[in-house]
Amino acid sequence: MNRLPELPFPLSPYGPQAPWSHGSGVLSVRAGARQDLFVPPAGDSLDPASDAPRLLGTPPPGDFQLIARVAVGFVGAGDAGALYLHVGDREWAKLCLELSPDTPTICSVVTRGYSDDVNSSVVEGDSVWLRISRTGSAFAFHASPDGERWTFVRVFALGDAAAARIGFLAQSPEADGCAVTFDSVAYRAYAPKGLRDGS
Numbered sequence: 001m002n003r004l005p006e007l008p009f010p011l012s013p014y015g016p017q018a019p020w021s022h023g024s025g026v027l028s029v030r031a032g033a034r035q036d037l038f039v040p041p042a043g044d045s046l047d048p049a050s051d052a053p054r055l056l057g058t059p060p061p062g063d064f065q066l067i068a069r070v071a072v073g074f075v076g077a078g079d080a081g082a083l084y085l086h087v088g089d090r091e092w093a094k095l096c097l098e099l100s101p102d103t104p105t106i107c108s109v110v111t112r113g114y115s116d117d118v119n120s121s122v123v124e125g126d127s128v129w130l131r132i133s134r135t136g137s138a139f140a141f142h143a144s145p146d147g148e149r150w151t152f153v154r155v156f157a158l159g160d161a162a163a164a165r166i167g168f169l170a171q172s173p174e175a176d177g178c179a180v181t182f183d184s185v186a187y188r189a190y191a192p193k194g195l196r197d198g199s
Contacts, residue, residue: 012057013053014086015051018053018170020053025184026183027055029180030178030180031178031180034175035053037052037054037092038117039114041117052170054167054169057165057167059134059187060189062134062189063134063190064187064190065191066166066185067129067131068182068185069128069130070082071127071181073178073180074126075175075177077101078171080097081097081168081169082170082171083095083132085132085166087160091113093109096109097126097130103122105121118154131192137157138156150199155195
């Protein structure tokens with residue numbers, strides 16, 4: 001797979017091989033057993049086995065929003081579907097719908113050498129809308145129950161913002177794998193009007 005009709009740029013798979021598929025407006029994948037992408041902040045190196053399937057592409061220059069409704073077939077703690085942002089091997093970020101540890105939760109990770117880990121809000125059910133935006137030289141994460149009114153999660157700088165690749169990730173760090181779908185995928189070639197006003 002190298003194209004989604006909703007996106008103006010091609011996509012390529014990264015990380016472990018995974019059964020990515022797209023049909024009827026739904027992107028689907030299954031994370032394998034014990035697949036995760038995280039650099040423990042208390043550790044001193046990235047475990048070479050620490051990786052998760054991703055589907056990424058390089059957006060056009062300038063501001064953008066990448067939006068999708070993410071649904072996860074939760075099995076074990078840490079199972080998640082995420083929108084993902086990659087700037088460098090140790091400079092990346094993900095906005096997840098994650099079972100943390102037994103409640104669906106909006107979680108975000110920003111990695112600058114080592115990963116942080118932030119839980120933002122509890123989600124009712126197994127799906128939610130997620131959005132990654134580039135606004136100037138910064139990035140912003142938002143979540144929404146309906147894809148209309150957005151709740152601010154965080155804003156941050158990360159490496160060379162112009163070099164970012166963006167896309168989708170699935171993980172299952174403690175279980176034998178989980179199914180993830182992304183639908184209502186949308187790309188907007190502009191930033192949100194405001195980061196904290198629900199737009």
